[in-house]
Amino acid sequence: MKIVIITAPMMNPDRLKAKQYPVDGNESIEYEKEVRCPINGVLAKTLKKEDEVKIIYIMTTGKNSNCEQNKTTFISELEDINKDIGASFSFDTVNIPFEPTKETYNTLITDLTEKIPDNAEIYTDITYGFKPEILSLFCALRFVEEFRNAIVQYIVYGKAEFNKENEIENPRLYDITSLYYLFKLMGTMGATDTDTATKTLKDFFAM
Secondary structure (H helix, E strand, O other): OEEEEEEOOOOOHHHOOOEOOOEEOOHHHOOOOOEOOHHHHHHHHHOOOOOEEEEEEEEEEOOOOOHHHHHHHHHHHHHHHHOOOOOEEEEEEEEEEOOOOHHHHHHHHHHHHHHOOOOOEEEEEOOOOOOHHHHHHHHHHHHHHHHOOOEEEEEEEEEEEEOOOOOEEEEEEEEOHHHHHHHHHHOOOOOOOHHHHHHHHHHHHHO
16 A cells, blocks of 8 residues: 655645646656645656555644645645546544644654554655654654555655745755665664764765
8 A cells, every 4th residue: 555644734825836846856756737735746657546545644733724724725636636547545634733742743653653554655745844743754654664564665845935925936846765764774873883884874875
């Protein structure tokens, strides 16, 4: 099963404009049409009719959060894309408060890992969401790789700049999966001497 994890945006839906995201690097996942949720474009390029896909939205709750409305927009966009593909979708959520506390991290990691089945192929979009949840998300991914035989296939980040008129300029999609594998690599260096660890780190960036 494919698991797609999306950090839902809290922002005003009026700012969530559809854009075409040129890909920096892996052009095989570049989608020629405009999307509001960058990974929806990746799915448009990679999904097949026989795929079973579970979409998990990480929802940040709070007085000024628009996550629910934006999630609805993302689902509508994906379902429109899927008309030409025919994959099978199911949807789920993990709700976390807009507070960088131990309880928030615990909720995100435990709830998310419980929703990911064994042998999952994971796609992740961290374009949106509040900053501390990204570190917790990496911990959850590491857990399911280690104990659920999951494989992290893609972690993408859609970069965009807002000009003075609050319009999006220079959108770009980055495949940052290698950053996650660097995170994993750092966790294996405990018994290594400094020189060896430094060389390993340099070799990683030289690849």
